Amino acid sequence: AKTFTLLQSEAVFWNGKDLEDLRVDGRGCEDYRCAEVETDVVSNTSGSARVKLGHTDILVGVKAEMGTPKLEKPDEGYLEFFVDCSANATPEFEGRGGEELGTEIANTLYRVFSSESSVDLKSLCINPREHCWVLYVDVLLLECGGNLFDAISIAVKAALFNTRIPKVRVLEDEEGSKEIELSDDPYDCIRLNVDDVPCIVTLSKIGYRHVVDATLQEEACSLASLLISVTSKGALTSMKKVGKGSLDPESIFEMMEMGKRVGKSLHIALQKILDEEESLGTSRQKVGFLG
Amino acid sequence: MAAVSMRLPVARKAVGPSAPRGGEKHLVAPGDTITTDTGYMRGHGTYVEEEKLIASVAGAVERVNKLVCVRALKTRYNGEVGDIVVGRITEVQQKRWKVETNSRLDSVLLLSSMNLPGGELRRRSAEDELAMRDYLQEGDLISGVLVQVSPSLVKRQKTHFHDLPCGASVILGNNGFIWIYPTPEQKDEEAGGFTTNLEPVPLSDREVISRLRNCIVALVTQNLMLFDTSILYCYEASLSHQIKDILKPEVMEEIVLETRQRLLDLEG
Numbered sequence: 001a002k003t004f005t006l007l008q009s010e011a012v013f014w015n016g017k018d019l020e021d022l023r024v025d026g027r028g029c030e031d032y033r034c035a036e037v038e039t040d041v042v043s044n045t046s047g048s049a050r051v052k053l054g055h056t057d058i059l060v061g062v063k064a065e066m067g068t069p070k071l072e073k074p075d076e077g078y079l080e081f082f083v084d085c086s087a088n089a090t091p092e093f094e095g096r097g098g099e100e101l102g103t104e105i106a107n108t109l110y111r112v113f114s115s116e117s118s119v120d121l122k123s124l125c126i127n128p129r130e131h132c133w134v135l136y137v138d139v140l141l142l143e144c145g146g147n148l149f150d151a152i153s154i155a156v157k158a159a160l161f162n163t164r165i166p167k168v169r170v171l172e173d174e175e176g177s178k179e180i181e182l183s184d185d186p187y188d189c190i191r192l193n194v195d196d197v198p199c200i201v202t203l204s205k206i207g208y209r210h211v212v213d214a215t216l217q218e219e220a221c222s223l224a225s226l227l228i229s230v231t232s233k234g235a236l237t238s239m240k241k242v243g244k245g246s247l248d249p250e251s252i253f254e255m256m257e258m259g260k261r262v263g264k265s266l267h268i269a270l271q272k273i274l275d276e277e278e279s280l281g282t283s284r285q286k287v288g289f290l291g
Numbered sequence: 292m293a294a295v296s297m298r299l300p301v302a303r304k305a306v307g308p309s310a311p312r313g314g315e316k317h318l319v320a321p322g323d324t325i326t327t328d329t330g331y332m333r334g335h336g337t338y339v340e341e342e343k344l345i346a347s348v349a350g351a352v353e354r355v356n357k358l359v360c361v362r363a364l365k366t367r368y369n370g371e372v373g374d375i376v377v378g379r380i381t382e383v384q385q386k387r388w389k390v391e392t393n394s395r396l397d398s399v400l401l402l403s404s405m406n407l408p409g410g411e412l413r414r415r416s417a418e419d420e421l422a423m424r425d426y427l428q429e430g431d432l433i434s435g436v437l438v439q440v441s442p443s444l445v446k447r448q449k450t451h452f453h454d455l456p457c458g459a460s461v462i463l464g465n466n467g468f469i470w471i472y473p474t475p476e477q478k479d480e481e482a483g484g485f486t487t488n489l490e491p492v493p494l495s496d497r498e499v500i501s502r503l504r505n506c507i508v509a510l511v512t513q514n515l516m517l518f519d520t521s522i523l524y525c526y527e528a529s530l531s532h533q534i535k536d537i538l539k540p541e542v543m544e545e546i547v548l549e550t551r552q553r554l555l556d557l558e559g
Contacts, residue, residue, distance in 0.1 A: 022494065022497055022498060022501060022534075023501070024436055024501055024504060025501065025504065025505055025508075025534075025535060025538060026498075026501040026502065026505055026533070026534025026535035026536075026537065026538075027535045028294070028535070030293040030294065031293065031294045031295075031535060032293075032294065032295045032296070033538070034296055034297075034298065034538065034539050034540075035295070035296070035297045035298070036297070036298055036299070036300045037297050037298075037299065037300075038299060038300050050300075052300070212293075261293055262293040262295070265293040265294070265295045266293075266295050268295075269295040269296065269297045270297060272297070273297040273298065273299060276299065277299055284299075285302065287299075287300040287301065287302050
């Protein structure tokens with residue numbers, strides 16, 4: 001980022017050659033900043049979630065619409081990702097500045113969710129070869145405070161958990177024409193099983209150490225990072241290296257192990273908060289945006 | 292061991308106004324009418340529309356005889372003679388350095404104004420420029436942490452260099468840049484400009500610095516003025532918590548409330 005041309009050596013003060021687990025804000029290398037999660041924040045979506053991780057603020061909306069299944073997967077629905085880097089997030093996103101980053105994030109999400117076990121796409125099928133549910137996942141970056149990928153993946157999982165897809169029945173009459181009937185009860189919905197939805201853990205190499213959940217300053221000091229997507233069971237579904245610097249194979253192995261460990265804790269914490277929020281039911285006070 | 296803590300959002304509580312000192316301030320928001328009396332001259336932060344004086348920034352109204360202006364609460368730094376500023380060198384040019392000081396324009400530090408340790412006099416020449424690189428170069432190791440806050444939160448004091456009893460020193464720049472660094476062992480070369488400390492900082496010092504940094508962030512989030520006493524009281528109030536927990540909203544509220552209380556007791 002333009003405003004943060006920090007030097008690699010400043011990071012050395014923070015993470016030194018000696019093996020001490022202390023970052024500038026007192027966190028250890030495997031600690032996340034305090035996160036706030038809220039679902040069902042956008043009323044005209046099938047599901048939504050807002051995640052605040054430090055100064056990073058992400059809003060995700062999921063809209064379920066009927067579409068035609070893809071030719072090669074006739075009995076499955078699918079997900080479409082779109083990422084909008086709002087100009088509110090940082091001045092660099094003014095005009096079309098955020099397009100490149102938005103496309104990169106969307107492509108990463110496609111890759112993370114490309115694994116067959118992430119979401120049960122067969123449950124999104126209505127009528128093989130003819131009708132299926134398409135989930136349009138829209139990600140909006142409200143504020144950039146470092147560690148975008150992790151926050152976005154948490155928000156996507158929370159939004160998918162919150163998604164309610166109306167139950168439909170396909171009626172076929174004598175002439176063979178099909179009619180789709182929507183249930184009268186607005187609360188009659190199907191929900192997605194998000195148990196195997198992966199979350200992204202970004203590990204940044206700063207000096208000789210690897211840290212998770214880097215702030216903007218820490219990202220500026222890091223020459224290389226590894227993005228891995230981990231499921232709640234600790235399975236790695238994809239991996240991507242970013243940054244100009246290089247990583248030696250031993251580092252990569254260490255980062256993968258750290259990522260799996262941290263990823264499992266991330267899923268546990270997220271599921272706990274989602275369950276807690278759900279248990280509050282209608283008595284929950286929605287905070288939203290002006291709270 | 293990984294630590295991930297997630298929580299549900301909590302609606303922000305409106306913080307009651309702290310005890311007013313020296314009378315109520317006339318606070319305005321952009322668009323607020325300051326006065327309908329046409330006898331006043333308009334100063335910074337105001338404009339005239341339909342015979343009314345309206346504020347264009349959010350801040351406190353200041354009146355000097357017939358001049359009315361609004362001093363904004365959150366602005367870029369406007370320098371004044373005698374201020375202490377902390378800056379970050381962004382560029383090295385021929386005879387000067389470009390410095391980032393959170394002001395409207397980049398600041399400039401001329402090579403001729405640099406004081407060498409020991410206070411030796413030197414001739415400003417081409418060799419001098421090159422010799423500067425012996426002291427400091429791009430990529431040099433700096434031991435310390437910079438915290439950037441709004442300039443309006445730094446209280447004007449007699450001195451801005453403080454050696455706190457907890458083991459670290461701070462420089463409270465008027466421009467909102469705060470430099471926290473480990474207190475140097477000896478203080479011999481007073482006449483000089485800087486010391487080059489290239490040793491790694493011990494963990495205990497780094498913990499103090501991280502704690503101070505988080506305390507300053509907490510004070511700023513709760514809009515408390517920054518000066519040596521407020522920072523110290525906040526540091527002491529935070530000792531019962533782990534360093535990384537200080538940034539949790541409820542912990543921040545708690546320690547800043549304690550700091551506020553101690554400061555009020557000090558006055559009263």
